[in-house]
Amino acid sequence: MYDVIVIGGGLGYAAAIVLSKAGKKVALIERNLEHLGGTCLHNGCIPSKNLLHRAKTLLELKEGFFDGEVSLNLKKLQNHISKIITSHTKAVKNQLLMAKVELIEDEGYVTDDGVLLKNQNKTLQAKYIIIADGSKPRIPEGIEYDGKRIITSKEALELKNAPKEITIYGSGAIGLEMASFFSTIGTKVNLLYRHSNISKKFPQIITEKLEEQLKNIGVNLMPNSEIKEAKTEHSKVICNINGKEFSTDYLLVAAGRVPKTDIVQTDKIKIQKGIVTDEYFQTTMPNVYAVGDCNGKLMLAHAARAQVLNVANQILGKKEKLILENIPKFIYTLPLSYANIGTKGVKEAEFPINYLGIAGSLYGDELGIVKIYADEENFITGADILAPNAEELIGIFSSALAAEVDIDTLKKAVFPHPTYSEAIDRALRRF
Ligand SMILES: Cc1cc2nc3c(=O)[nH]c(=O)nc-3n(C[C@H](O)[C@H](O)[C@H](O)COP(=O)(O)OP(=O)(O)OC[C@H]3O[C@@H](n4cnc5c(N)ncnc54)[C@H](O)[C@@H]3O)c2cc1C
Numbered sequence: 499m500y501d502v503i504v505i506g507g508g509l510g511y512a513a514a515i516v517l518s519k520a521g522k523k524v525a526l527i528e529r530n531l532e533h534l535g536g537t538c539l540h541n542g543c544i545p546s547k548n549l550l551h552r553a554k555t556l557l558e559l560k561e562g563f564f565d566g567e568v569s570l571n572l573k574k575l576q577n578h579i580s581k582i583i584t585s586h587t588k589a590v591k592n593q594l595l596m597a598k599v600e601l602i603e604d605e606g607y608v609t610d611d612g613v614l615l616k617n618q619n620k621t622l623q624a625k626y627i628i629i630a631d632g633s634k635p636r637i638p639e640g641i642e643y644d645g646k647r648i649i650t651s652k653e654a655l656e657l658k659n660a661p662k663e664i665t666i667y668g669s670g671a672i673g674l675e676m677a678s679f680f681s682t683i684g685t686k687v688n689l690l691y692r693h694s695n696i697s698k699k700f701p702q703i704i705t706e707k708l709e710e711q712l713k714n715i716g717v718n719l720m721p722n723s724e725i726k727e728a729k730t731e732h733s734k735v736i737c738n739i740n741g742k743e744f745s746t747d748y749l750l751v752a753a754g755r756v757p758k759t760d761i762v763q764t765d766k767i768k769i770q771k772g773i774v775t776d777e778y779f780q781t782t783m784p785n786v787y788a789v790g791d792c793n794g795k796l797m798l799a800h801a802a803r804a805q806v807l808n809v810a811n812q813i814l815g816k817k818e819k820l821i822l823e824n825i826p827k828f829i830y831t832l833p834l835s836y837a838n839i840g841t842k843g844v845k846e847a848e849f850p851i852n853y854l855g856i857a858g859s860l861y862g863d864e865l866g867i868v869k870i871y872a873d874e875e876n877f878i879t880g881a882d883i884l885a886p887n888a889e890e891l892i893g894i895f896s897s898a899l900a901a902e903v904d905i906d907t908l909k910k911a912v913f914p915h916p917t918y919s920e921a922i923d924r925a926l927r928r929f
């Protein structure tokens with residue numbers, strides 16, 4: 499009998515380490531121990547951000563202030579990324595072993611009797627079970643995914659040569675990041691999406707600026723486009739878009755991800771969009787939790803990590819609510835990334851980046867903007883940032899929201915000059 503069984507070695511590994519170090523008897527079940535670190539490390543955050551960082555440098559170099567031809571050696575960069583992934587995977591495994599977590603390589607399923615190990619065909623018992631089995635790409639009906647020409651982000655992130663042309667379906671986080679990457683490295687990119695603009699969720703001004711930025715780096719925007727059918731024929735992808743034929747070299751399907759739920763093999767655990775959990779990530783079966791992508795609440799690595807640590811703390815007797823709205827989100831578009839946090843509040847102030855002293859120092863920074871939101875009592879409720887490294891700047895608001903500060907308190911902070919963070923100071927002074 500274990501104290502805790504964690505199923506899924508993506509971000510789930512963090513709970514296993516914390517609990518084992520606290521003296522609990524813990525097993526971590528991962529179907530492939532070479533995949534410790536999960537989607538984020540192997541097929542998501544780490545490879546994508548590495549590629550995007552390098553592409554951003556390329557964009558700066560191409561601006562015209564540097565002489566000589568430069569291009570990205572994708573093969574070399576992919577080799578470098580593979581080494582990083584291998585070394586991080588080893589580091590995760592070492593941390594688990596040092597914490598004395600029992601590692602089990604198998605597929606785990608939650609049944610009425612405990613955790614069934616599929617290959618070993620035995621059932622394990624535990625006082626607590628933490629499900630962290632992640633998500634998978636949504637492939638809309640009619641699209642014949644083959645992993646060669648009709649691909650998902652997994653295959654796109656592994657390409658060793660830049661394709662001449664790629665068509666991306668979906669303008670969410672993956673669609674916008676992959677469009678930014680491929681267009682910057684010289685691939686002709688068509689970005690298809692069903693609506694009239696790239697997002698209904700972003701503030702309108704951010705949507706407009708992001709669309710302008712995508713056009714500036716050469717992305718061909720194709721709004722109001724729905725793919726009814728797509729299949730590969732003789733190394734070309736033939737799509738039916740709104741009834742018209744469209745041919746392309748590659749089709750990257752980026753139409754969202756869906757929580758994995760087949761791990762649940764009992765009626766006691768309810769499933770809707772994902773594995774249903776309450777605000778403390780408890781499923782409908784006592785002492786069984788579901789964290790990260792599989793509960794469908796917020797598909798982000800840092801959100802998954804915050805959830806697994808929250809559950810680990812609960813098991814150790816410290817129950818605290820995790821406020822999901824206060825978890826930052828970002829999309830690494832090029833050259834400016836977009837980050838946001840919190841909620842709109844009732845008041846807002848904004849400051850454009852091009853009024854700052856630093857403006858003009860980085861390619862494309864003139865489109866940047868910072869928007870800050872507050873409630874009636876001037877407490878900060880959220881922010882939207884379009885700026886160079888917005889994903890770093892948003893951390894200021896993660897701290898502000900956690901500390902529950904108001905505008906006047908944050909105004910006391912002096913921001914270094916000349917930096918993009920000064921836009922935060924200037925926006926605060928506009929309340
Ligand atoms: C292209 C891309 C880019 C991304 N970029 C970012 C980013 O920049 N920042 C960010 O915060 N998030 C990003 N994400 C999202 C992030 O990767 C996920 O939110 C995160 O990986 C979720 O962690 P998880 O532990 O819930 O699931 P996963 O990381 O998917 O881990 C689940 C693990 O469970 C294992 N498993 C599944 N079923 C079983 C079973 N039955 N038995 C045993 N083991 C099982 C799997 O092998 C896997 O290792 C990105 C995602 C993608 C696809």
Ligand SMILES: NC(=O)c1ccc[n+]([C@@H]2O[C@H](COP(=O)([O-])OP(=O)(O)OC[C@H]3O[C@@H](n4cnc5c(N)ncnc54)[C@H](O)[C@@H]3O)[C@@H](O)[C@H]2O)c1
Binds near residue numbers: 636668692752753
């Ligand atoms: N920087 C980051 O943090 C980062 C980067 C990449 C991915 N991610 C995470 O990975 C997850 C998956 O990314 P994503 O971009 O695939 O999802 P997403 O939810 O961000 O965007 C999905 C896109 O597909 C469209 N869509 C949804 N259903 C569709 C359908 N049936 N047919 C056609 N289009 C459809 C949506 O309108 C949207 O444009 C996200 O939840 C995201 O949080 C995060």
